[in-house]
Amino acid sequence: MLRTNKITPWLFLTPMLLLLIFAFGYPLVSIFNFSFRRIRGATGPFIGFENYRQVFKDDVFRETVGHNLLLLIAVPIMVIISILVAVVLYERLKGWQLYRSILFIPYILAVPIVGVVFSNILQLNGILNEFLRSVGLGRLGLDWIGNPDLTLWSVMGVIIWREVGFGIVLFLARLLSLNEELIDAGKVDGANWWQRLWYVIIPELSTVIEFYVVISIITMLAWVFSYIYTISRGGPGNATQVMELYVYNYAFRNQLPGIASAVAVLLFLVTIILIIPIFRLRSGDELEETR
Amino acid sequence: MSDDSMGRKGRATRSLTSLGKHIFLIFGILLVLLPLYFTVITSFKSKQNYSADKFGFPSPFYTGNIETALRGGRYFVWFKNSAILAVGSVLLSTAVSAMAAFAFARMRFRFRNSMLSIVTALMIVPPVVMLVPLFLLLTTLHMTSTFWGAILVYAGLVTPFSVYLLTNFFKSIPFEIIESALLDGASSWNILLKILLPLSGPALVTMIVVNTLWVWNDLLVALVLLPQDDLRPLMVGITVFGSRYNNDVPVAMMGMLMASIPMLLLYLFGQRYFIQGLVAGAVKG
DSSP: OOOOOSSHHHHHHHHHHHHHIIIIIHHHHHHHHHHTBOOBTTBOOBOTTHHHHHHHHOHHHHHHHHHHHHHTTHHHHHHHHHHHHHHHHHTTOTTHHHHHHHHHHHHHSOHHHHHHHHHHHTSTTSHHHHHHHHTTOGGGOOOTTTSHHHHHHHHHHHHHHHHHHHHHHHHHHHHHTSOHHHHHHHHHTTOOHHHHIIIIIHHHHHHHHHHHHHHHHHHHHHSOHHHHHHHTTTOSTTTTOOHHHHHHIIIIISOOHHHHHHHHHHHHHHHHHHHHHHHHHHHHHHHHHHO | OOOOTTSSSHHHHHHHHHHHHHHHHHHHHHHHHHHHHHHHHHHTSOHHHHHHOSSSOOSSOOOHHHHHHHHHSOHHHHHHHHHHHHHHHHHHHHHHHHHHHHHHHHOOOTTHHHHHHHHHHHTTSOHHHHHHHHHHHHHHTTOTTSHHHHHHHHHHHHHHHHHHHHHHHHHHSOHHHHHHHHHTTOOHHHIIIIIIHHHTHHHHHHHHHHHHHHHHHOOHHHHHHOOSGGGOOHHHHHHHHHHHTTTOHHHHHHHHHHHHHHHHHHHHHHHHHHHHHHHHTTSOO
């Protein structure tokens, strides 16, 4: 540690503090404040829990929450795919680095680009259905983003397509940082591939898996706006309405920032609850470091 | 199935299972590449060619979509706007975060650990939560529809990650190096500017890559703060473009292809930094 006077550290911290108060501090305080007011322009009268009552009374909101919860199904799917692919890549088959580079490409592409591309591919007369017809699977050719029962699942597929590369690279990076002897020890014991995966590799990955699960849950609940906005705009009807779009519509379409803030508060609280486990992991790490 | 390398079951089994693994990976790669292949071939088809044959090679090879896309979308303006936002916010965030990370990593002060924890936690708060107050605040300050307003917001949103990454990196630089500079009478400023930052090349590159990608790829913040046609960054531009050419798939696809080229090129040359950077928040070291 540097020996400094009491003021110097704060001189170095002040610009960051100002910026974070602007971008996080003020807004996080304000959403609580706004959520109890009927906002017109920049502020408005205090109305207690009226905004929350309205939100919970709204059938569309309940449907919306249901959609976000349904998207959570993608989380275990992504975890399983990424672990399997990462473990296979870890065995350093010929060309594994090339495989890794290609599998990571979707994650480099911007979500709006991915969204627009898939909204074209998935059209009723689009490329996917034409392709299915040509390989004799024409009966599988469905109205992927026109049928209300199907659209959310299509969006989920697109999300998995783009996001799974991150999981693969994350788990692979963790595996590569592990002690190889440990994993090889399983081979000596005569454990087969699946046993080694289950008893040796997955326990070693557990902290990263927990991290990835939490991040993915938060993504599904509060970070899918760009997918929805570019693929389906929440439609058909309200079939793919999600909480972020609900906030966006109430704040900037319906001009009801109070309602939007109430939903933002709910999203914020959920996020806070979800990051507690990561915190526990992190502080555990730090303890080990100082020891 | 076992790929037992102790040689009990011999080479044949091993190459068979490794064949299985290759097939598994190639299947994954096809799933990744097929949509990209569709995008590229469709971009070079005429509308008639597309309706007649959706997934074969373009015949004839048609480049007219480039012209149509450039006429229908203001690609150069969008690129320029995105570049201004990315450069501005990344520079601002880097400067601010380097100073703060120096204090977190190398100075003693009250609330240090709890403050660092809070800053780290902010990484995960979704931007949609802050959006309404930010919009109202910037409106009051007459800063919506200005690059400055958006740059401040983006810089703020990426700063928690930057501070987290740089603090960890600064901690890993041996203290002896700093100590010897101290003996030469260097000030805190000089230690940061002349010693820590020059040694932080890889961390800085990682940070710049991740933050640039974040700002470049954002849709939500830009949609709210920069709705005007001539201020639109690329992501807002292509979203509007995509719905305008909803019925002209080849032009829409060409538009998306053009929009993705800058990042794909960067990935091609700086892949290491992308992969390192994007997992940096999760895996230590």
